[in-house]
Amino acid sequence: MSQNLLELDHVTKRYGVGGLFSRQSITAVNDVSFSLASDRPEIFAIVGESGSGKSTMAKMILGNEVPDGGRLTFDGTDIGTIRTRAQREAFMTRVQPVFQNPFEAFNPLTHVDTYLYATARRFTGADTRAQQEIKADEALQRVGLSLAELKGRFSHELSGGQLQRVAVARALIPSPKLIVADEPVSMVDASLRMSIVNLFRALRDDLKVSIIYITHDLATAYYISDRVIIMQKGSVIEAGNARTVLDHPTHPYSIALKNAVLPPDPKAAAAAIRQRRAMVEGV
């Protein structure tokens, strides 16, 4: 049996809130376990509304937050045991993030290509600018852009979709095994959203990268993901094959979430709104 790429074993995370005397703790992630196989790249969706703990999960997988209980293992190493800079860089070479808002992820006063060079220098050992440019261009070609059109550009000169592709290209430079994408399309315009979503599919199929796709949008989750977990208040309430779970959700919350997806048809959507309204009024 092959080793798992990522394994979460009963992971729990609590945050403390309140002052010195009225200290309370909130369980953001409660006893979550799942694993991604290393020989079969897949898109794994984590679905839930805000406050369900999905972003905390992303932070823990990226090693930015330490779990209070349980273990996260990446490629055989416990993420919690990463101490030295060298270990950390080796980990970051294999796990890369893509963030929600590309306009916030890039400094508006810095040329966007600078980020690509910095990543190339840090993770691939490309010392000269010429080597870095080659690395950057390779990555940009994969996402349908080229260095020629990006060189010296600022973030405001690019559309949200283009910027988000640059963010994905940057994540691809170290040739990672896993990309953690936290709401990558929620800030991207409607006409460009599908280009990002299709790009993730291509990454999985062509580059064999596994992707953890965090979203509250069930429709895109259904469209691209292989497996899905649905979270509510920190706990996983439903998990399994994406099509099976989303076609026939069994938990009441998953059903409510699925019904909340507005169907792209005026009659059906208006009926859905009325139904929800009647339900809320009825309670």
Place this chain on the structure above:
Amino acid sequence: MFDVLTETRPATTTTDVLTIKDLKAYYINEHFGVRREVRAVDGIDLTVRRNEVYGIAGESSSGKTSLIKTLAGAIRPPMRVVEGSVKFDFGGKHIDVYAEPAKMKAARWQHLSYIMQGSMSVLNPVRRIKHAFNNFAYRHMGLDPTAFRQRVESHLQRLGLDPNVLEAFPHQLSGGMRQRVTIALATVCEPEFIIADEPTTALDVLVQQDVLGLIKEVQGRLGSSVVFVTHDMSVHAAITDRLAIMYAGRLAEEGPTQALFDKPQHPYTAHLIASLPRIGDITTRKSLAGKPPSLANPPSGCRFHPRCPIAIDRCSKEVPQMLPSATGGRVACFRAGEISVQ
């Protein structure tokens, strides 16, 4: 509750509450003799009828926010109305926004109100909710303070909010509750005309559905007109009666929402609808090549032609006019109706 509402709702009349004629509003910057024009609203004609939800769809930088700012008379330099007119008809009271600014000021909030996008930035974070009501609505209602308070409380109750929220600070409320407070704020004076600018964009799916239902319900009860702006086509499908698609400062298509979804005439509309993912359908969705054009330097002819899959020579040379379409709306395309929806 919905049945009761449908009965009390006045019958839809075709009287127009808002008429926009050939409106052009540009951001004009002049530095050291170099003039830069951003044509955010470039020749728009539209009418909004009484008692309807009129949707405006378009991507960011398509000029939809500039358009609603212009029609609310809320523009500041460097933005300027270069040409055209915006006229309201509030039950016989005619107001030309750019000819009679004083009249417009008096009409604001009483006849025309605004539901804004970021509820957190509308409500002052260091003052209780009640102050927002006092600041926005008190002087338009002409009531003494006790009667005003009672009116606000009963209005909140009708929207499913506890009157105690008046004593709360914005951070103590959830995002959905804050958005409901801004809806209450915009509707407490029972205005004839409500502008809603992306009111659900920052909300979760479940809360989004509640807020949409609430807006529809309030609109039905007041019989007012709502201009609803968002880039999310499925929200438009759920709430709007008529829908206008905006692309790069101009209208591409306008029509009854159902007809637009069933038979889009403009290739851009067809793309927007075809690219919506649906649960139960995993066929590959195509995305448009290219990016939205810069409004400082828009393409010649039809502004969509560089990204259009069915563009012909003529599209890059001539500007298509808004003409009546086969489905009862209007469309600006030389090859209207020729695109097939996959």
